Amino acid sequence: xxxxxxxxxxxxxxxxxxxxxxxxxxxxxxxxxxxxxxxxxxxxxxxxxxxxxxxxxxxxxxxxxxxxxxxxxxxxxxxxxxxxxxxxxxxxxxxxxxxxxxxxxxxxxxxxxxxxxxxxxxxxxxxxxxxxxxxxxxxxxxxxxxxxxxxxxxxxxxxxxxxxxxxxxxxxxxxxxxxxxxxxxxxxxxxxxxxxxxxxxxxxxxxxxxxxxxxxxxxxxxxxxxxxxxxxxxxxxxxxxxxxxxxxxxxxxxxxxxxxxxx
Amino acid sequence: xxxxxxxxxxxxxxxxxxxxxxxxxxxxxxxxxxxxxxxxxxxxxxxxxxxxxxxxxxxxxxxxxxxxxxxxxxxxxxxxxxxxxxxxxxxxxxxxxxxxxxxxxxxxxxxxxxxxxxxxxxxxxxxxxxxxxxxxxxxxxxxxxxxxxxxxxxxxxxxxxxxxxxxxxxxxxxxxxxxxxxxxxxxxxxxxxxxxxxxxxxxxxxxxxxxxxxxxxxxxxxxxxxxxxxxxxxxxxxxxxxxxxxxxxxxxxxxxxxxxxxxxxxxxxxxxxxxxxxxxxxxxxxxxxxxxxxxxxxxxxxxxxxxxxxxxxxxxxxxx
Numbered sequence: 122x123x124x125x126x127x128x129x130x131x132x133x134x135x136x137x138x139x140x141x142x143x144x145x146x147x148x149x150x151x152x153x154x155x156x157x158x159x160x161x162x163x164x165x166x167x168x169x170x171x172x173x174x175x176x177x178x179x180x181x182x183x184x185x186x187x188x189x190x191x192x193x194x195x196x197x198x199x200x201x202x203x204x205x206x207x208x209x210x211x212x213x214x215x216x217x218x219x220x221x222x223x224x225x226x227x228x229x230x231x232x233x234x235x236x237x238x239x240x241x242x243x244x245x246x247x248x249x250x251x252x253x254x255x256x257x258x259x260x261x262x263x264x265x266x267x268x269x270x271x272x273x274x275x276x277x278x279x280x281x282x283x284x285x286x287x288x289x290x291x292x293x294x295x296x297x298x299x300x301x302x303x304x305x306x307x308x309x310x311x312x313x314x315x316x317x318x319x320x321x322x323x324x325x326x327x328x329x330x331x332x333x334x335x336x337x338x339x340x341x342x343x344x345x346x347x348x349x350x351x352x353x354x355x356x357x358x359x360x361x362x363x364x365x366x367x368x369x370x371x372x373x374x375x376x377x378x379x380x381x382x383x384x
Numbered sequence: 385x386x387x388x389x390x391x392x393x394x395x396x397x398x399x400x401x402x403x404x405x406x407x408x409x410x411x412x413x414x415x416x417x418x419x420x421x422x423x424x425x426x427x428x429x430x431x432x433x434x435x436x437x438x439x440x441x442x443x444x445x446x447x448x449x450x451x452x453x454x455x456x457x458x459x460x461x462x463x464x465x466x467x468x469x470x471x472x473x474x475x476x477x478x479x480x481x482x483x484x485x486x487x488x489x490x491x492x493x494x495x496x497x498x499x500x501x502x503x504x505x506x507x508x509x510x511x512x513x514x515x516x517x518x519x520x521x522x523x524x525x526x527x528x529x530x531x532x533x534x535x536x537x538x539x540x541x542x543x544x545x546x547x548x549x550x551x552x553x554x555x556x557x558x559x560x561x562x563x564x565x566x567x568x569x570x571x572x573x574x575x576x577x578x579x580x581x582x583x584x585x586x587x588x589x590x591x592x593x594x595x596x597x598x599x600x601x602x603x604x605x606x607x608x609x610x611x612x613x614x615x616x617x618x619x620x621x622x623x624x625x626x627x628x629x630x631x632x633x634x635x636x637x638x639x640x641x642x643x644x645x646x647x648x649x650x651x652x653x654x655x656x657x658x659x660x661x662x663x664x665x666x667x668x669x670x671x672x673x674x675x676x677x678x679x680x681x682x683x684x685x686x687x688x689x690x691x692x693x694x695x696x697x698x699x700x701x702x703x704x
Contacts, residue, residue: 274567281596282574289582289592292648296578299656310663314670321677328684335692349698362691369684376673376680 160197165190176340178347180356184363185333188370192326195374206311208271211241212279213304215248219283220297229260229287247271260287275304318377325373329366444513449502452509456501459508469507470500474627475565476558477600479503481625496625510550518546561600565628566658568601573634573655581648586641590615601631616642630658 169186173179215236222232237252247270255263261284268280279300286293339346350359459466473479480503482495519539526533572593579589594605594615604622613621616638623631633654641647 277598278571278574281571282578285575285578285592285596286582289579289584289589291578291580291582291584293578295581295649295652296574299652303656303659306660307663310667314667317670317674318677321674321681324681325677325684328681328688332684332688332691339692346695349695355694355698358694359691362687362694365687365690366684369680369687373677373680373684376677 158194158197161190161194164193172337175337176347178340178350178356178359180350180359180363181336184360184366187363187367188329188333191367191370191374205273206308207243208273209275209304210308211244212276213301213308214241215244216279216297216301216304220294220301223294223297229283229293230255233260233263260284275307322373322377325370329370332366445506448509448513449505450509451512452505452507455508455512456505466504466508470504471627472554472558473503473507474500474625475562476554477561477626478507478554478557479625507550507554511547514549515543515547519543561626562628564600565604565626566630566662568597568599568604569628569630569634570655570658571599572597572601572605573651573658577648577651577655580651586638586647587615590619590638594618630654 165186168189169182172185173182176182218236218240219229219232222235223229227235233248233252233255237248240248247267250270251263251267253263254266264280264284264287268277270276282296282300283293285291286296336347349355456466479499481499519542521542522534522539575593575596576586576589579592580586584592594602594609596602597605601622604626605618608618608621616635619631619638620635623635634651637645637647637650637654
């Protein structure tokens with residue numbers, strides 16, 4: 122017993138060392154889906170309260186609350202990831218079309234007009250802004266606004282490269298062609314990885330859901346079975362069990378995080 | 385028995401958290417998210433940030449350096465090189481580079497060598513300190529709280545694990561900064577390529593690209609910029625000090641251009657080549673990730689049985 126206490130102390134000590142040695146590491150520790158936002162917090166609190174009322178087991182309530190928040194965060198991140206992927210595919214199309222316009226001997230200003238009229242629907246708002254800012258404040262300013270309109274480094278590189286070429290009168294076609302190709306290849310890689318890890322992520326979610334569901338089910342049909350969890354030591358074991366669930370689920374989501382999306 | 389189980393879980397969770405935090409590598413998503421673009425880094429990397437922001441550890445610095453220097457001498461006598469560690473510290477931005485005299489190359493190199501040695505001594509000192517803390521934690525716990533001393537091998541294991549913790553942290557930091565720098569090199573290469581194709585000279589194009597460069601690499605270039613140095617020299621110096629291979633390739637390309645080698649296409653090919661290599665690395669990592677995901681699913685199944693089987697075990701224990 123005392124050895125375990127000492128080991129727990131040692132682990133705590135280790136954590137303290139890690140935290141003091143690298144305070145930034147604490148900031149990097151994020152919950153799946155990025156920072157906790159109101160929907161995640163609400164889902165976590167609601168699930169926790171329901172389980173607390175249902176089972177009267179604080180460890181279960183805490184564990185289920187965290188898992189619920191993680192699940193909602195994952196859904197949100199997944200949606201954002203899909204949207205970002207669509208925007209990137211749109212950018213590849215825009216780069217390709219601008220390249221074609223340049224190859225046809227027209228200038229960048231005309232190219233912007235063409236992509237705004239015929240560009241992908243996902244980028245319609247951003248392209249409209251590009252055209253209007255370009256008309257009012259100049260092409261470079263329009264490109265800057267376009268690059269900042271989407272939170273994606275690729276958009277900034279695209280905007281900076283095109284603006285640089287416009288400013289210096291440099292050759293734009295090779296850059297546009299390479300950007301279009303890289304972006305398209307990148308999108309295909311993302312989809313490939315999504316397909317590869319998607320099944321395993323789903324399997325992890327199912328195992329977690331079944332575990333939580335069974336605990337709740339057993340509480341309903343045979344409350345006596347879980348009486349072992351009603352002591353202090355039992356709560357500790359349960360906290361460890363749910364801690365394991367949360368840890369494994371987090372690891373699973375992190376390992377299987379697809380490009381650009383947070384866990 | 386029950387308390388032991390609970391405590392072991394607590395220990396497992398704490399250890400897992402520590403490992404994840406201290407040795408965190410960029411995730412697949414972060415790595416691939418950078419695979420096509422120079423990502424701006426809002427957090428500037430401080431070249432002198434050898435001990436993080438902690439005032440506690442900064443005050444311990446002289447002692448750590450002394451103990452580390454002692455270990456460094458021992459390693460040197462034993463014929464063990466610390467070159468790899470030096471490279472990793474430089475890549476992670478853990479070397480406090482001196483502000484060197486302009487144009488005095490030998491003094492600059494000597495100052496850099498001294499800075500590297502100091503960083504290595506400090507890191508080795510951290511290793512020693514963490515190892516000692518890990519080793520004595522059980523005896524101290526025993527003296528303070530009367531817990532068992534535990535077996536001697538456990539002291540040793542704790543000491544070794546604790547001594548390895550600064551290295552785990554350093555590896556993660558080096559990998560993260562390597563990606564940041566790679567982003568910067570790609571971005572600078574593209575901007576340079578565009579500017580040169582527009583008819584600018586290399587120096588003028590470099591100055592313009594450096595002013596627009598984002599992230600750690602751009603920050604390092606601007607910080608190294610002092611009167612009397614050409615842009616090519618700055619790029620070469622940052623490459624030498626960081627030890628980043630792609631930055632070195634860019635510096636070599638720029639040096640070659642001073643002898644008349646065409647630059648525009650070479651820069652573009654290099655930049656997109658870097659992105660392609662990174663995409664392939666990420667694909668390779670995703671294959672490994674799938675294997676670990678299968679293992680983690682197995683662990684999840686194990687937790688499932690523990691959670692639902694524990695009450696049954698307690699019942700059986702009571703009935704016996």
